[in-house]
Amino acid sequence: MDHLPPYLFARIDAMKANKLSQGVDVIDLGVGDPDLPTPDHIVEALCTAARDPETHHYPSYTGMIEYRKAVAAWYRSRFGVDLDPQSEVLALIGSKEGIAHIPEAFVNPGEYVLATDPGYPVYKTSTLFSEGRLYEMPIAAENGFLPVLDDIPADVLRQAALMFINYPNNPTAAVAPRSFFEEVVEFAREHGIVVVHDNAYSEITFDGYRAPSFLEIDGAMEVGIEMHSLSKTYNMTGWRIGMACGSAEIVAGLGRVKTNVDSGAFDAIQHAAITALSGPQDCIGQACNIYRERRDLLVAGLREIGFDVQPPKATFYVWAAVEDSIAAAARLLDEAGIVATPGIGFGTNGEGYVRFAITRSLERIREAVDRMGRVSL
Structure with missing residues (x-):
């Protein structure tokens, strides 16, 4: 058990819960859990x-x-x-x-x-x-x-x-x-x-x-x-x-x-x-259209802030380069109430990145980008 690390997303959940208990309006762009309902x-x-x-x-x-x-x-x-x-x-x-x-x-x-x-x-x-x-x-x-x-x-x-x-x-x-x-x-x-x-x-x-x-x-x-x-x-x-x-x-x-x-x-x-x-598979294309809109909004916003990011061809994640992944994720949560996943949580070669999940509405992503613009990363 000494070699078994705490599960990354369980730790993120605990940090998020702490902020919510303080009354912070948290925007969770951390865990890749679709907000769209099952058809x-x-x-x-x-x-x-x-x-x-x-x-x-x-x-x-x-x-x-x-x-x-x-x-x-x-x-x-x-x-x-x-x-x-x-x-x-x-x-x-x-x-x-x-x-x-x-x-x-x-x-x-x-x-x-x-x-x-x-x-x-x-x-x-x-x-x-x-x-x-x-x-x-x-x-x-x-x-x-x-x-x-x-x-x-x-x-x-x-x-x-x-x-x-x-x-x-x-x-x-x-x-x-x-x-x-x-x-x-x-x-x-x-x-x-x-x-x-x-x-x-x-x-x-x-x-x-x-x-x-x-x-x-x-x-x-x-x-x-x-x-x-x-x-x-x-x-x-x-x-x-x-x-x-x-x-x-x-x-x-x-x-x-x-x-x-x-x-x-x-x-x-x-x-x-x-x-x-x-059954009918059109629900998949509809979901992808929603994610594409969110991807485009987040990528454009991150680029405007100064991030060097590329629009992904797949998944509902955006992988953004930062100087220090832990420090960036901590500042986002502490100063902006935004949950992002530090890249080092996925392995040592993830250092220098944070991962954003586009599993929130356009309105919440727009608000997240606005808040991020006020944080020094």
Whole structure:
């Protein structure tokens, strides 16, 4: 437990609560939790399913076959990827759960896990739980926030078991070209590494950009698995439903861990998720249009203040350079009542940045920009 850090967003919540207790009007641009409601047809599907007593029992460990078939159909429609719902799809209690559990299946004590830095904090904590060692792959602006695989030391590679990648990326909002995924597949083959692609933000895209699935790449199904979620796509963060898709062997390994540590996702939520995946998809485009407006407003405001920021092609984050990430986040909260996430909370290579989430209304973002203009960062 001495090596397990406090979860970043739990610490931010505590700081926010302290300010609220002082009567401060806090604008939270920290945690990436959509403020948009879950679409009505999905909510209605949950209500209908929850009234059925058949959904009140223990669910299947692997997920209802109807849900896994819906996931496979969605992957075929969205990415052109064919999946066997029986062996290549696994229901998750949110993608975070799958990310947290998969090192337990494939990482022996002392083996390395390769993870992008800065990156989602659970990559590190899941490695610690498996008694593995984390090798942080730096991602920096000069490389488009992509890791340079050739820079990984040979002695690390000889002991590496698993790699986490995440594009569209949290926290940097970077996107990856297909050529990068092709490089990862060849790299994983050469070194016998399991690839875990965290693709939770694939549907939050702008300006005509369409994010790919790692599984589209030739050979990816042999070496990897993709974690996906309905949380961001359909504004269902609190529902806790997602999926792991890919290599049957890797899916089975994760499933074996899950049968020992959880009892599966609530059937009524899986019924609602089927409705989300197989129903009308226009809600996604509507949400992206709202986020695009917010992105444009925040980016323009930050540039006017003096920030050097680029409009992201995907995610609902803006990654802004500052001199000191902790100091900048503290001043924003103390002097302006604005919650922003310090980049160093995502890893040492996140120092020099703060992350803003565009999960608040235009009015609140406009107010945030006005307040920031009065703070020396």
